Amino acid sequence: MAFDVTLEMENTTATITLNGALDASTAPKFKEEIEKVPTGKVKTLVLMMEDLEYMASAGLRVLIYTKQKMGAHTDIYVVKPQEMVLETLVKTGFDQSVIVVDNPPKIEKV
Amino acid sequence: MDAQNQATENLLEQMAALQQEVAELKIARIALEAQNRMLENLLNMAESPKPGDILETILQQAYEISCKLTGAESGCLVFLGSNSAVQKSIPQEEDLTSVQLILTSPAYINWADNHRQVVPTADVLEIEHLRLLFNQPPFMRSLLSVPILRKGKLLAVLTLMHSQPGYFGAVIANFMQSMSRQIALATEYARCYDELDSYSNQLKQELERAREIQRDFLPNPLLSVPGWEFVACFYPARQVAGDFYDTFRFPDGSIGLVVGDVCDKGVGAALFMGLFRSLLRIFSGYYSFELPNGTNEKIADVVLPLTTDSELAEVPPNTVKIIDALKAIVLTNNYIAQNHERLCMFATIFFGVLNPTTGVLTYINGGHVPPIIVRASGTVERLKPTGPAVGTIYNIDYEVKRVQLEPGDIVLSFSDGVPDARSLEDVPFTENRLLSLLEEPASSAVSLVERIKTEIKSHIAEADPFDDITMLAVRQNLPLSTNERSKISDLQRSSILL
Numbered sequence: 058m059a060f061d062v063t064l065e066m067e068n069t070t071a072t073i074t075l076n077g078a079l080d081a082s083t084a085p086k087f088k089e090e091i092e093k094v095p096t097g098k099v100k101t102l103v104l105m106m107e108d109l110e111y112m113a114s115a116g117l118r119v120l121i122y123t124k125q126k127m128g129a130h131t132d133i134y135v136v137k138p139q140e141m142v143l144e145t146l147v148k149t150g151f152d153q154s155v156i157v158v159d160n161p162p163k164i165e166k167v
Numbered sequence: 168m169d170a171q172n173q174a175t176e177n178l179l180e181q182m183a184a185l186q187q188e189v190a191e192l193k194i195a196r197i198a199l200e201a202q203n204r205m206l207e208n209l210l211n212m213a214e215s216p217k218p219g220d221i222l223e224t225i226l227q228q229a230y231e232i233s234c235k236l237t238g239a240e241s242g243c244l245v246f247l248g249s250n251s252a253v254q255k256s257i258p259q260e261e262d263l264t265s266v267q268l269i270l271t272s273p274a275y276i277n278w279a280d281n282h283r284q285v286v287p288t289a290d291v292l293e294i295e296h297l298r299l300l301f302n303q304p305p306f307m308r309s310l311l312s313v314p315i316l317r318k319g320k321l322l323a324v325l326t327l328m329h330s331q332p333g334y335f336g337a338v339i340a341n342f343m344q345s346m347s348r349q350i351a352l353a354t355e356y357a358r359c360y361d362e363l364d365s366y367s368n369q370l371k372q373e374l375e376r377a378r379e380i381q382r383d384f385l386p387n388p389l390l391s392v393p394g395w396e397f398v399a400c401f402y403p404a405r406q407v408a409g410d411f412y413d414t415f416r417f418p419d420g421s422i423g424l425v426v427g428d429v430c431d432k433g434v435g436a437a438l439f440m441g442l443f444r445s446l447l448r449i450f451s452g453y454y455s456f457e458l459p460n461g462t463n464e465k466i467a468d469v470v471l472p473l474t475t476d477s478e479l480a481e482v483p484p485n486t487v488k489i490i491d492a493l494k495a496i497v498l499t500n501n502y503i504a505q506n507h508e509r510l511c512m513f514a515t516i517f518f519g520v521l522n523p524t525t526g527v528l529t530y531i532n533g534g535h536v537p538p539i540i541v542r543a544s545g546t547v548e549r550l551k552p553t554g555p556a557v558g559t560i561y562n563i564d565y566e567v568k569r570v571q572l573e574p575g576d577i578v579l580s581f582s583d584g585v586p587d588a589r590s591l592e593d594v595p596f597t598e599n600r601l602l603s604l605l606e607e608p609a610s611s612a613v614s615l616v617e618r619i620k621t622e623i624k625s626h627i628a629e630a631d632p633f634d635d636i637t638m639l640a641v642r643q644n645l646p647l648s649t650n651e652r653s654k655i656s657d658l659q660r661s662s663i664l665l
Contacts (some may be wrong), residue, residue: 081432113513113634114430121511121559126563149515149534150555 064090069098071165074105079116088119091126102127103161107137112145124154136161194342201232202349206356221364222246229350230325233313236346237339239327241305243270246323246354247405251276266307268299269368270326279324285344288336300328311335313343317351319361322358325350374406374434381407381437384444389412390422392523394644397607398613400620402584402636409436409514410635411444411580415453421489422523423451426535426580427516428640430556435512438441439503443514443557446502451518452488467512479557480601489520489529496557496565503558513558517550517580525573526643531565533557541605541615543575543645550578577612577642579605583635589624591630596623612642 060083061076071094079087094102102123107164123133138146146152204222205228230244243263247501253271256263260271269275279286288310291297300307315323325347329335381403391396409429418421427443429436445542496518503512517538519530532538534556537549554565563663572578581601588596604622609615616638622637 084431089469114428114513115432116568117556118430118511118513121513125508148536148552149513150552150559153555 058160060086062087062090064093066094066099067164068082069100070162071095071101072103072105072161073101075109077109078111078113079109079119080111080113081115084113084115084119087136088122089115091123094127096127096131099127099131101134101162101164103131103136104155105136105161106139106142109142110139112142114149117145117149117151120155126159127155130166132162134158190338191341194338194345198342198345201236201346202233202353205229205349213238213501216487222354222361223257225353226255226257226323229353233325233327233343233346233350233447237311237327237335237343238329239311240327240329241266242327244269244323244325245271245276247276247321251321256306259384265303265307266328269299270324274316275326276321276324279314279326280321282312283314283316283321285340285347288312289333289335289338289341301619302492306330308332309334311340311343313347315347315351315354317355322351322354329410342390353433371406377434377437378403379641381440384441385412386414390416392416395422395521395523396612396642396644397640398616399639400616400637402632404584404632404635405433407434407437408635408637409433409440410584410637411440411449412580412637412639413444414639415448417448417451417453417488417489417492420523421492423453424519424521424522424528424578424580424639424641425516426538426582426637427514427557428535428582428584428635428637429514430512430514432634435510439507439512439514443503443516446499447495447516447518451492451520452464452495453492465585489522490567493518493529493531493565493567496533496554497563500533500557500559500563500565501561504561507558508561513556515556515583519550519578519580521641526574527569527571528572528578529567531567533565534559536581536586538578538580539602539605540570540572541577541579541609543573543608545606545608546604547602563603572641572643574643574645577640579607579612579615579617579638579640581639582635582637584636585619585623585638587634588627588636589633590626591628596626612640614638 060079061079064146065072073090075087076084079084127133135155137145137159138157143152143157146155146157193397205225208224229243232240233239244257245253248253256271258267263271264574265434277323281491288294288297289307291300291310292308297310300310307330309329309332311327313327314321327335327343336469362367366412385401391397395540397414401408401410402637403410409432411425411427413425414422425444425447427440429439429443496516515535516533519528519531521528530550530553531554532550533554534552539552540548540550542548547569550568550570553568555563586596586598586601600622601619604619605615609618619638659662
């Protein structure tokens with residue numbers, strides 16, 4: 058299954074859109090995008106997961122990295138995860154570390 | 168008239184040049200065909216490799232093709248190692264004649280190296296140090312020395328010989344000059360391939376050793392407790408796995424049951440598997456369940472709210488010790504989150520402590536796929552997570568839960584490799600399919616695990632393993648009937664008599 062990840066920046070919000078299957082072979086691509094997010098400036102990180110069909114534990118590992126990198130003052134939103142991905146997040150307790158929502162938060166104007 | 172002669176001369180010159188060009192093209196074509204043959208064979212060999220053989224086969228072919236195309240009657244191809252000493256020869260060392268042995272000598276190799284190009288020797292009798300070649304059969308008179316160079320380095324020396332003096336003329340010399348470049352390329356490919364092949368074999372051997380060590384981290388044999396049945400299976404997706412299971416007995420007779428799945432795959436996950444497994448054994452007090460000097464010392468700063476299941480008739484007498492044992496999850500979580508924070512590693516772990524006398528299973532489920540209890544009545548219950556995956560968040564509480572097992576009940580813990588097992592069409596096995604396999608009653612834990620294994624195996628078929636697959640099943644046996652009891656005591660009596 059193919060995997061695609063894109064990063065967009067607007068004001069203090071970074072939006073990462075994930076597409077396909079996030080597993081051990083594709084997780085490094087996701088991590089690369091997270092590494093590009095400037096920590097000081099970004100207050101909200103939005104992970105668009107509507108088209109993410111599968112997330113293995115290697116993907117969850119990148120989520121821990123994301124949480125560590127962004128720090129406690131950055132809100133991490135997970136938008137519209139598919140049932141299987143949400144199940145993985147809930148089962149492993151990762152849903153407690155992020156904010157799971159149906160719609161992306163409004164982007165703050167500077 | 169002069170003009171006509173001039174024109175004829177020009178024409179003849181052009182024709183000669185054209186003939187020369189055609190001859191050169193023919194040589195280039197033959198050399199290219201020879202190279203193609205060698206490369207094609209190289210690819211065929213790479214598809215079904217015999218370790219270390221490829222270079223030797225390529226050298227053999229290069230030698231045979233050169234002899235055939237030039238009509239040489241004898242010769243030798245010497246391949247030099249990185250220290251410029253002879254590493255291989257065609258014919259092989261043990262088959263070399265005394266004449267061929269001369270062609271593998273350092274003196275001859277040096278001579279060829281100094282020339283750095285194809286050197287035809289019309290008559291060996293005229294060259295002092297080559298005269299020896301004629302002294303013994305097969306009495307070779309002419310010789311063509313072909314250094315095989317790649318990027319200025321002498322890789323090999325090919326020598327072709329013929330009994331007729333002056334046999335190797337300019338045409339053959341030119342041809343072998345082109346051939347030498349093709350031989351150099353093919354040899355270099357073969358050498359690189361052999362190096363890669365040997366490196367990959369070394370890696371495979373290392374991983375095989377790691378696999379053996381990892382196997383040793385798993386309990387073998389599984390516990391044997393009267394009245395209980397334990398069965399496990401473990402199939403790593405790669406040589407080493409991040410999955411693990413464990414069963415161990417505390418000094419008071421309680422049984423530790425663990426199924427874990429370390430995040431990610433491969434060697435990293437396997438190293439952490441060893442760490443998680445050992446931390447749980449040590450922190451649970453498996454090795455020192457009784458606290459020293461009868462103190463009531465507790466592990467500080469850990470809050471474990473105990474959810475009391477109202478359906479449980481009574482709280483087992485060693486509850487405090489069991490909860491202390493389960494604190495291993497909290498301690499392991501903190502250890503990993505604090506000491507290995509940078510690596511972002513974690514594991515989903517189900518850790519239960521079973522009292523084999525009362526059938527009470529006290530557990531923590533740290534983000535693990537919920538184990539299934541298949542009741543003797545056929546109903547199914549799940550042991551849902553009571554906290555997050557272990558190692559993710561420092562200093563977090565885990566809830567302890569209890570469940571009563573009755574005779575005939577089976578607890579099936581497994582890793583997500585079971586529902587995630589993929590077919591050739593990339594279709595997951597799914598939890599629903601697993602649950603459907605539990606509908607039909609099983610007479611033993613082993614028959615249930617076998618049933619699931621068979622189904623998963625046929626689902627995966629020829630597909631590459633997607634994830635590690637692990638299962639651990641525990642069943643409380645049904646009480647023996649009076650008839651069965653008397654049969655066993657008869658057996659015991661007969662064994663005593665024997």
